[in-house]
Amino acid sequence: MSFKVDAGENARIAIQALRANRMRTVLTTVGIGIGVATLLAIVGVIQGLNASFAEQLNKLGANGLYVSRSPSIVIGDWWKYRNRPDLTPEHAEALRPLLTRAELVVPSTSTRGDVTREGNELTSISITGTEEGYLLSRGYTMAAGRFLTAGEAQSNQRVTVLGADAASGLFPVGSAVGQTVKIEGQSYRVVGVLAAKGKVLTENPDLVAVIPMGVFRQQFGTFRSIQIGVIAKEGVSLDSLEDEVLGAMRRVRRLDPTEDENFNINRPEMLAKTYDQLTGALFAVAGGIGFITLLVGGIGIMNIMLVSVRERTREIGIRRALGARRRTIVIQFLFESAAVSAFGGFLGAVVGLGSVRIVAEISPLAAVVDPMVLIGGIVFSGLVGLIFGIWPAARAANLDPIEALRHE
Amino acid sequence: MLISVENVTRKYEVGGETVHALRGVSFQVSKGEWCAIVGQSGSGKSTLMNILGCLDTPNSGRYMLNGHDVSQMDDDALADIRNREIGFIFQTFQLLPRETSLANVELPLVYRGIGAKERRERAIAALQKVGLEHRMHHRPNELSGGQRQRVAVARALVAEPSLLLADEPTGNLDSATGEEIIHLFEELHAAGHTLVLVTHEPSLAARCPRAIRITDGQIVADGVGSEVAFPPAPTGT
Numbered sequence: 001m002s003f004k005v006d007a008g009e010n011a012r013i014a015i016q017a018l019r020a021n022r023m024r025t026v027l028t029t030v031g032i033g034i035g036v037a038t039l040l041a042i043v044g045v046i047q048g049l050n051a052s053f054a055e056q057l058n059k060l061g062a063n064g065l066y067v068s069r070s071p072s073i074v075i076g077d078w079w080k081y082r083n084r085p086d087l088t089p090e091h092a093e094a095l096r097p098l099l100t101r102a103e104l105v106v107p108s109t110s111t112r113g114d115v116t117r118e119g120n121e122l123t124s125i126s127i128t129g130t131e132e133g134y135l136l137s138r139g140y141t142m143a144a145g146r147f148l149t150a151g152e153a154q155s156n157q158r159v160t161v162l163g164a165d166a167a168s169g170l171f172p173v174g175s176a177v178g179q180t181v182k183i184e185g186q187s188y189r190v191v192g193v194l195a196a197k198g199k200v201l202t203e204n205p206d207l208v209a210v211i212p213m214g215v216f217r218q219q220f221g222t223f224r225s226i227q228i229g230v231i232a233k234e235g236v237s238l239d240s241l242e243d244e245v246l247g248a249m250r251r252v253r254r255l256d257p258t259e260d261e262n263f264n265i266n267r268p269e270m271l272a273k274t275y276d277q278l279t280g281a282l283f284a285v286a287g288g289i290g291f292i293t294l295l296v297g298g299i300g301i302m303n304i305m306l307v308s309v310r311e312r313t314r315e316i317g318i319r320r321a322l323g324a325r326r327r328t329i330v331i332q333f334l335f336e337s338a339a340v341s342a343f344g345g346f347l348g349a350v351v352g353l354g355s356v357r358i359v360a361e362i363s364p365l366a367a368v369v370d371p372m373v374l375i376g377g378i379v380f381s382g383l384v385g386l387i388f389g390i391w392p393a394a395r396a397a398n399l400d401p402i403e404a405l406r407h408e
Numbered sequence: 409m410l411i412s413v414e415n416v417t418r419k420y421e422v423g424g425e426t427v428h429a430l431r432g433v434s435f436q437v438s439k440g441e442w443c444a445i446v447g448q449s450g451s452g453k454s455t456l457m458n459i460l461g462c463l464d465t466p467n468s469g470r471y472m473l474n475g476h477d478v479s480q481m482d483d484d485a486l487a488d489i490r491n492r493e494i495g496f497i498f499q500t501f502q503l504l505p506r507e508t509s510l511a512n513v514e515l516p517l518v519y520r521g522i523g524a525k526e527r528r529e530r531a532i533a534a535l536q537k538v539g540l541e542h543r544m545h546h547r548p549n550e551l552s553g554g555q556r557q558r559v560a561v562a563r564a565l566v567a568e569p570s571l572l573l574a575d576e577p578t579g580n581l582d583s584a585t586g587e588e589i590i591h592l593f594e595e596l597h598a599a600g601h602t603l604v605l606v607t608h609e610p611s612l613a614a615r616c617p618r619a620i621r622i623t624d625g626q627i628v629a630d631g632v633g634s635e636v637a638f639p640p641a642p643t644g645t
Contacts, residue, residue, distance in 0.1 A: 009518055020506055318502045321463060322563075323491020323519035325484050402463050405502060 007335075014336040017308065018343075028304045029344030032297035032384060036345045036377045039290035040352025043373050045359055046283055053275055064104075064137060064231040065242060066266045067095075067249060084262045086225040089213055091252055095228065098248035101236045106133035107213060109226040113184040115162075115209050117170045125166060126208045127183060129216020135194075137229045138205075143167075145177035145192030148212055152191075156214040160188040163208035164196035183209055186219055238267060294381070297344065298388035305337045305392035316396050317404025326397040333393035334386055341385020342378055349377040409472070410570055410602055411437035411460065416469035416479075418455050429455035431625040432469070437604065439570070442597040444605045444613035446637055447622035454575075456622065457606040461573050462490045474570045491519050495564025499576035501556045503548040509535060509559045510544040516567040534566040535559070538592065554585035561592060565601075572596065574605045578612065590615065613637035 018025045070081035092107035099105060108130035115122045128134070135147040143164060152159050160183065167176040167190075176190045188211060197205045213226075232241045242265055249263055309316070316329060324332075353374065418430040429452045437443050447453040458464035459471060462478050465486070471478045474493050481489065495516075496502070503512045513531040522530075535541045538558040548556050557577060564572055574593070578586030590612070597603055597617075605616060613619040614637035621629040621636050629636035 008524070016506055314502070315504055318504060319515070319519070320487065321461070321490060321496055321502070322516045323487050323567075325487040325519075327484075328487075328519065402458050405498070 010332055010335040011339070013332055014339045017312070017336055018340055021308075024304060025340055025343075028300055028340055029347055031300040032294065032341050032344030032381050033348035033351065035290060035294035035297045035384075036348030036381050037352035037355065038293050038348075039287070040349055040373060040377050041355045041359070042283070042286040042290055044352065044356030046279060046286075047373075048356075048360065049279060063238070064229055065238060065245065065268075067091075067228040067230065067245060068264050068266060069225045069262075071264050071266060081264075085253075086223070087228060087263065088222070089217075089226060091249075092226070092228045094252045095230075095245075095248055098251065099230065099244055101233055101241050101244050102230045103233045104133040104137050104229070104231040106131055106137045106229040106231070107226050108134055108229060109213070109216065109224050111220050111224070113220075115166065115170065115181055115183050117179065117181045120170045120172070122166060122169050122207070127216070127220075128208055128210045129213045129220070130210060131213055133231075134210065134229075137231050140197065140205075141195040143193045143195040144175060145190070147192055148210065153212045153214065156212060156218060158186060158188045158215055159191045159212065161192040161194060161210040162190055163194050163204075163206040163210075165204060165206040166209055167193040169207070181209075183211065184219065242267065294384055297381075298341070298384045301337050301341055301385055302388040302392060304340075305333060305389055306395070308336070309333065309392050309396040312396075313399060313404045313407040316399050317401050317407065320399070320401035321405060329397040330393045333396050334389045337389025337392065338382045338385040341388075342382035345378040345381025345384075348381065349374050352377070409436050410439045410441075410474055411435075411604070412470075412472040413460075414470040414472075416456075416459060416466040416471060418452075418459065418464070418466050428625050430459075430466070433622070433625070433627055434469075435620055435627060435630060437602065439602055440597075440600050442593070442603040442605070442617050444607060444616035444619040444633055444637065445622060446607055446610055446613035446619050448608055451622045452625040453606050453608070453622050455625075457573065457575055457604075460571075460604060461494055461496060462486045487519075491516055491567065493570045495567065495569040495572045497557070497560050497564050497572065497574035497577045499579040501548070501553075501560045501580070503556060503559060503563075505548055508545050508547055509540060509551070509562075512548070512559055513544075513563045513566050516563060520567060530566055531562070534562040537565060538562045552585070553581050554588055557581060557585075557589050558592065561589075561596075565596075570602060572601055572603045574603065576607055576609075577605065578609075579607075610637040610639070 067087065069084045069087055089107045092105055096102075096105045108128055110126050110128040112124045113127045115125055115127075130148075131153045132148050132150050134140075135142070145161070147161055148159065160181065162170070162176055162181075170176065170181055171179065176193050179190050180187050181190060182188070188209075194206070194208075194210075230241065230245055232238060245265055246261070249265075250261070253262060255261070319329060319332075413436070414434050416430055416433045417428070420427045420429060431452075433452075433456060445453050445456060455464070459466055459478075460473075462473070462481070463486075465471075465481065466479055469479065473489065476489055476493070478486070478489060504515070507515075510528070510531050513534050514527045517527040517530060532541060532544065535544050538561050540555060540558050540562065543551060543555060543559075548559070551559065557580075577593075578589055581589065593603060593605070605612070607613055613621075614634045616633040616637075619629075619631070619633040619637045620627055621639065623639075
């Protein structure tokens with residue numbers, strides 16, 4: 001003879017009990033809901049950050065690396081990089097014949113400056129001095145005109161290629177190509193306009209004026225350390241490229257084998273590592289807050305279940321008299337607390353998803369939610385209900401049926 | 409023999425004092441009998457009823473129900489035997505207030521692990537036996553006291569137990585409604601059910617074919633209901 005009570009029956013009992021105290025059920029679910037919503041929103045924003053960061057890495061060119069004087073993000077003793085010698089375009093020239101695994105070696109440097117054109121002014125936009133390889137190495141394409149030629153880069157002609165936003169800002173009507181703009185007071189002829197790339201976090205790669213490296217150094221000085229982008233040939237791994245670049249740079253810099261490098265090779269994935277460090281801490285703190293909220297919600301559920309057990313003492317006595325085993329009563333109450341908690345988790349998931357959507361709409365963060373996280377939220381809150389239901393359920397099951405039947 | 413109680417004792421610790429609720433009780437009940445257990449409050453009849461109902465076990469002695477030795481059973485086994493062998497009818501009906509009559513009657517079958525469809529059919533049949541099939545979708549608070557007790561009787565019958573155990577079944581009913589329930593019991597007795605009725609009312613016990621009178625935890629009389637239900641008049645008056 002089977003004494004197993006089917007799940008359908010338990011579900012029916014749970015729903016009936018929860019419906020009988022609607023207000024109480026709703027208030028209980030709110031607690032757990034807030035916890036789940038918080039956790040989901042945090043996870044969503046972080047996933048969004050990750051996604052936009054990955055996208056940014058792609059835009060930087062994931063198949064390349066950058067030689068610079070110091071790391072792109074310096075945490076801690078930044079001053080140790082201060083006395084390193086600058087990188088110059090000559091280093092790039094010296095490097096180029098040494099690198100067999102590189103497709104492109106592109107020096108670039110940038111500053112901020114004003115670009116004007118009778119009546120229209122863009123203040124403090126990015127001004128980049130570079131060579132013809134820049135277009136490819138940064139993953140830009142042309143919208144109009146052409147990019148800088150090798151000849152222009154050598155001959156120090158005052159020509160510029162404008163980013164999409166820079167072009168539309170200066171030339172609201174008509175084409176920018178062939179027109180003249182002033183960059184920090186100097187006149188430049190616009191030879192091309194870059195296709196829009198789209199904003200990456202706070203950086204706008206479309207608000208830029210690109211000029212030849214030689215002209216840049218004439219106008220803005222030579223004291224600036226440059227950055228050398230190295231793009232791998234097809235089929236060359238970043239590791240083997242980095243090995244080659246490291247050896248070549250040491251030769252160019254004439255370093256003894258015992259000397260430390262006085263330059264830095266940045267890989268986009270190193271950037272990712274730094275990023276992970278930063279978001280990891282954020283995630284831990286936010287996760288902790290969400291966890292505590294769930295804990296508070298769980299205690300709320302435990303409290304309500306204890307009240308429920310007390311109120312339904314007679315019911316428990318009746319069920320026990322009619323043949324319910326202790327375990328059956330435990331399962332009934334666990335089912336109930338898991339159900340109310342999972343329902344709260346569901347509501348919280350909906351709210352959390354909604355807030356993630358809002359974050360995505362009103363902020364530059366591309367917050368996203370993996371549907372698995374949603375299911376995880378519901379399952380997890382159900383588990384919280386299960387855990388916090390254990391004590392009340394055990395109390396219910398351990399009631400003496402005789403006493404319980406007499407309970408008023 | 410359906411019920412065989414042999415020298416059963418039960419004592420409680422109340423506030424450091426030992427209360428001997430049952431002091432060696434022995435009797436037997438055969439299948440198909442209708443027997444009252446009558447006694448005043450504090451006589452031990454409630455303790456006896458709890459033991460007969462497998463809600464409690466004796467400290468010593470033996471209780472055999474339908475061939476099972478209940479005295480040595482653990483909690484799970486007691487729950488199972490209550491489900492299979494006993495149909496309870498309580499003074500306060502003990503129906504689940506939020507459930508319909510039908511769901512209340514189905515409950516023992518739920519704990520027996522019977523499927524929903526068969527449960528429903530058997531519950532409807534049981535409600536028909538007590539003449540309440542037209543009230544099966546009503547909740548207890550929509551029923552009169554007599555109807556509630558009929559639902560409780562249907563619930564006691566539904567799992568086809570070997571023993572119907574009624575505890576003051578008319579205690580919360582007016583006399584006319586109580587009479588209806590007694591008639592129902594007469595019908596059940598005529599249909600071959602075994603009934604044990606626990607009461608403090610000698611007039612009710614007197615209507616049973618057999619009565620056992622209990623005083624101070626001991627059986628003082630056991631015989632035809634009308635003869636032993638009333639305590640003997642004190643001598644000297």
